Amino acid sequence: MVNRTVTGAHYGLRDWLAQRVTAAVMAIYVLVVVGYLLMQPSFGYDTWLELFTSNVMRTFTMLFLLSLFYHAWIGVRDIVMDYVKPAGIRLLIHVLVILALLVYVIWSVQILWGM
Amino acid sequence: MTHRISGFIKKMTINKPIKTRPKHLALHKIYLPLSGYVSILHRVSGAVLFLALPLLLLLLDQSLRSIETYTNLTEYLAHPLLKLALLGLLWAFLHHFCAGLRYLAIDLHLLPNLDAARAASKWVMAVSLTLTVVLGVKLW
Structure with a gap:
């Protein structure tokens, strides 16, 4: 038996899984919304607004957006880690991306709740 | 390969250690299979979508705020340059979506071999480009 000490920050598997779970949430949301809009006889402001008036849909939309932002964070972080070598600039970009996503x-x- | 051999000969003739490892990748000489293009475009489209997030949130905000802002928005979006930008974003989304589904399928062992995965990458390109054209024509 090999006793190997695993090192690292241990966020690899969690983020790998999170990237897929958030992707699945977003895919389902997009298919539901596109399907709903295709079923409408006509499209206008009323149809669009009605879609977002129920609390269920607002919550589902918020879940979609939170999934999107988390998904974007993992993706952008991976891209920055691959191409930006100087640690200071990399850290700065990471901080800016996190702040932007929080905003x-x-x-x-x-x-969603102020309209 | 030739530079490696010449480096080797140099090393033998001049009795001095010379590092012959390649220092850069000749990107224009590297051939990628289609799945390689699907992969790098997945990255590019993801980055583009991230950078477009403020614009997309602004569109959502203005489209829902009131009938006035909604009407204004439809007038703005009639501009050909904005339409073209949105069409680009539509492609980015469709490619990212289709390529992402392919990765999920690979993870779930639904594409068990290289041929199936390669065929799926053709589908990703075909479906995302076709849908972009179809939706583009429809929305134009």
Whole structure:
């Protein structure tokens, strides 16, 4: 038996899984919304607004957006880790991306519950 | 390969250690299979979609806020340049979506061998490009 000490930050599997779970949530949401819109006889502001008036749909949309932001964080972080070599610049980009995504979360709540 | 051999000969003739490892990748000489293009375009489209997030959230905000902002938005979006930008984003989304489904299928062992995975990468390109054209024509 090989006793190997595993090193690292241990976020690999969790993020690998999170990337797939968030992708599945987003895919289902997109198919539901596109399917709903295709079933409507006509499209206008009323149809669009009605879709987002129920609390269930607002919650589902918020879940979609949170999945999107988490998914985007993992993806962008991986891209930055691959191509940006200087540690300082890499850290700076990571911080800016996190801050932007947090602002998007607040903005999403304002859009969905402030309309 | 030739530079490696010449380096080897140099090393033998001049009695001095010379590092002959390639220092860069000649990107224009590297041949990628279609799945390689699907993969790098998955990255590119993902990055593009991330950068477009503020614009997309703004569109959602303006489209829901009131009938006035909605009407204004439809007028703005009639501009050909904005339509073209949205068409680009539509392709980015469709490619990212289809390529992502392919990766999920691979993870779930639904594409058990190289031939199936390669055929799926053709489908990704075909479906995402066709849908972009069809939706583009429909929305134009």
